[in-house]
Amino acid sequence: MDLQGFGHLLISGTWITIQLAIASLLVGLVFGLMGAAAKLSDNRIARWLATGYTTLVRGLPELLLVLAIYFGGAQILMWIAGWFGYDEFIEVGQFTAGVAALSIAFGAYATEVFRMAMLAIPKGQWEAGLACGMSKPRTFFRIILPQVWRLAIPGLGNLFQVLLKDTALVSVVGLNDIMRQSQVAISSTKEPFTFFMVAALIYLLLTAAATSFTMLMERMSNPAARGNRS
Amino acid sequence: MSWEWGVIWQYLPRLLEGAWLTLELVLVSGLIGIALAIPLALMRASDNYWVKALPFLYIYFFRGTPLLVQIFLVYYGASQFDIIRESILWPVLKEAYWCAIIAFSLNTAAYSAELFRSAIQAIPVGELEAAEAVGMNRSLQIRRIVLPRAFGIALPAYGNEVILMLKGSALASTITLLDLTGAARTISARSYTNMEMYLAAGVIYLAISALIIGLFRFMEYRFNRYQYYNHVDTPKDLDPQLRDPHIDR
Numbered sequence: 001m002d003l004q005g006f007g008h009l010l011i012s013g014t015w016i017t018i019q020l021a022i023a024s025l026l027v028g029l030v031f032g033l034m035g036a037a038a039k040l041s042d043n044r045i046a047r048w049l050a051t052g053y054t055t056l057v058r059g060l061p062e063l064l065l066v067l068a069i070y071f072g073g074a075q076i077l078m079w080i081a082g083w084f085g086y087d088e089f090i091e092v093g094q095f096t097a098g099v100a101a102l103s104i105a106f107g108a109y110a111t112e113v114f115r116m117a118m119l120a121i122p123k124g125q126w127e128a129g130l131a132c133g134m135s136k137p138r139t140f141f142r143i144i145l146p147q148v149w150r151l152a153i154p155g156l157g158n159l160f161q162v163l164l165k166d167t168a169l170v171s172v173v174g175l176n177d178i179m180r181q182s183q184v185a186i187s188s189t190k191e192p193f194t195f196f197m198v199a200a201l202i203y204l205l206l207t208a209a210a211t212s213f214t215m216l217m218e219r220m221s222n223p224a225a226r227g228n229r230s
Numbered sequence: 231m232s233w234e235w236g237v238i239w240q241y242l243p244r245l246l247e248g249a250w251l252t253l254e255l256v257l258v259s260g261l262i263g264i265a266l267a268i269p270l271a272l273m274r275a276s277d278n279y280w281v282k283a284l285p286f287l288y289i290y291f292f293r294g295t296p297l298l299v300q301i302f303l304v305y306y307g308a309s310q311f312d313i314i315r316e317s318i319l320w321p322v323l324k325e326a327y328w329c330a331i332i333a334f335s336l337n338t339a340a341y342s343a344e345l346f347r348s349a350i351q352a353i354p355v356g357e358l359e360a361a362e363a364v365g366m367n368r369s370l371q372i373r374r375i376v377l378p379r380a381f382g383i384a385l386p387a388y389g390n391e392v393i394l395m396l397k398g399s400a401l402a403s404t405i406t407l408l409d410l411t412g413a414a415r416t417i418s419a420r421s422y423t424n425m426e427m428y429l430a431a432g433v434i435y436l437a438i439s440a441l442i443i444g445l446f447r448f449m450e451y452r453f454n455r456y457q458y459y460n461h462v463d464t465p466k467d468l469d470p471q472l473r474d475p476h477i478d479r
Contacts, residue, residue: 059393059439060432061400064411068428071418075425161294168296172404179298186306193307200295200303207294 003198006185010195013181014202020095020167020177021206024102025160031107036114050111057108062166065105070097070173098170106163113155117148150221157214161207168203178202237423238430241413245427248413249434255399255409259334260392266339271346271380272372285343292340297398300337305329305405330402338395342384345391349384350376382454389446393439410434 003010038050057065073092081090092100121144129139171179182195189195274285292300308314308323322328353376361371403412414431418424451458 056436059397059436061397061411061435063400063403064414064428064431064435067411067415068425068432072425072428165294165296168298169401171298179296179302191310193303193310196299196303196307200291200299203296203299204291204294 002194003185004189004191006181006189006195009181009185010178010198010202013176013178014206016095016175017164017167017177017206020098020102020170020175021160021164023095023099024106024163024167027099027103028106028110028163029156031103032110032114035107035111036118039111039115040118054108054111057105062101062105063169063172066098066101066169066173069101069104070094073097073100094170094173094175097173098167098175102163102166102170105166106159109159109162110156113152113159114148116155117151118144120151121147146221150218153214153218153221157211157217160210160214164206164210165203234423234426237421237426241417241421241427242430244413244417245410245430245434248408248410248431249438251407252396252399252402252409252411253438255330255334255402255407256392256395259331259338259399260395262331262335263338263342263395266335267342267346268377270339270343271350272376274343274347275350289340289344292337293344297333297337297401298404301330301333301401301405304333304336326402326405326407330399330405330407334395334399334402337398338391341391341394342388345384345387346380349380349387352383353379385446385450385453389443389450392442392446396435396438396442 035050035053038046039054041047070092074090077090077092078087081087125143125147126136126139129143130136134142167177168179171177171183174180178199182199185195186192270285270288273281274289276282304323305326308329314320314323323332357375357379358371361375366374399409400411402409403415406412408416410431414427418427421427
């Protein structure tokens with residue numbers, strides 16, 4: 001395939017896409033853990049808030065979320081900053097808006113994954129931790145979280161695939177990711193099929209890499225399966 | 231922050247028109263998608279290596295790339311080739327509406343084919359053996375046993391796929407269509423009321439999702455009745471060996 005010297009542009013776009021995906025993954029995992037903790041907590045308001053968050057976000061298109069945060073986020077931030085007496089103009093960058101929208105969407109689905117994983121761990125393990133004299137947070141970090149992680153990885157892997165593909169949406173508000181850069185290349189070469197196909201192949205490569213990474217993580221987090229190699 | 235409720239009411243008819251287009255896109259491409267997915271799923275569930283390869287590649291491509299790329303490939307990509315531009319298909323392929331339908335159908339076909347395949351493979355082997363035993367040939371088996379059973383098994387998962395399609399249909403706005411997102415975008419760009427318009431669009435999207443979820447709950451209850459059926463006539467002292475776990479609770 002002849003890229004007519006636009007290869008470096010696509011590579012720089014790929015790099016932006018990877019950064020966007022990883023940043024959104026990290027922030028999204030935090031949202032997911034917080035959401036799951038809120039859904040499983042004894043506090044009714046926390047449960048109510050988390051349920052509202054997941055139902056709302058899972059019913060909204062990611063594109064609408066990206067647009068709303070990019071075009072409306074600044075308004076809301078300035079409104080909140082106004083309470084604190086800050087009246088300067090605030091601008092939300094494309095990357096920030098992208099990370100915000102994608103991590104909110106990822107967090108809503110991750111909440112369910114983490115919740116299922118936490119519920120899958122027998123209550124006896126909490127009680128055993130308590131019986132050994134560990135405090136609740138310590139039981140969580142030493143006993144529960146390593147197992148939640150193992151149970152959650154396959155689900156999170158699927159969500160990461162979805163996230164990786166959703167990064168393309170941020171190009172709509174002008175972030176220089178793969179999609180945007182291929183459009184730039186197209187505007188001078190007039191070869192839309194070639195460049196969108198190359199973009200598609202790059203995404204295929206990225207999702208394939210993400211899949212093998214997930215499988216690696218699954219293996220690493222499961223010592224029992226790793227030992228069974230005979 | 232200034233907030234104007236009046237703008238929402240003023241433009242509500244335009245948003246509802248957009249919502250109608252969104253529903254239309256989801257419905258039409260969903261139906262075409264199912265029609266494509268069934269043969270794909272049957273091929274994918276085959277034992278023959280070569281029969282499996284083609285749907286595998288198709289599904290791999292459409293599930294591994296963003297929907298946005300697929301839409302752009304159909305809408306902008308098709309015009310690169312003179313053969314397509316001069317063919318009788320061009321009047322169809324230059325319409326954004328049909329490009330969106332084509333891209334959504336191909337996309338959802340890949341996802342639903344995978345759902346149907348796992349449903350086909352989840353049919354208990356005994357049922358297929360029973361069909362064989364009563365003398366059904368392969369096509370009759372597929373028509374009478376495999377497809378109806380797979381439909382029931384795949385129904386809840388397919389409901390999720392329809393919700394994902396609804397969310398994906400927002401991408402139609404990137405190729406100039408005025409669907410719900412597209413309408414919200416154009417109105418907010420013209421009237422400088424971003425948050426109001428996106429909020430209104432979001433509420434309509436939530437309402438449509440709720441409607442779809444309710445519809446699939448109802449269908450699930452209707453088509454998988456056997457799962458919700460409580461058999462009460464079983465005698466209490468029935469030999470445990472004779473109990474049917476599907477009927478007796």
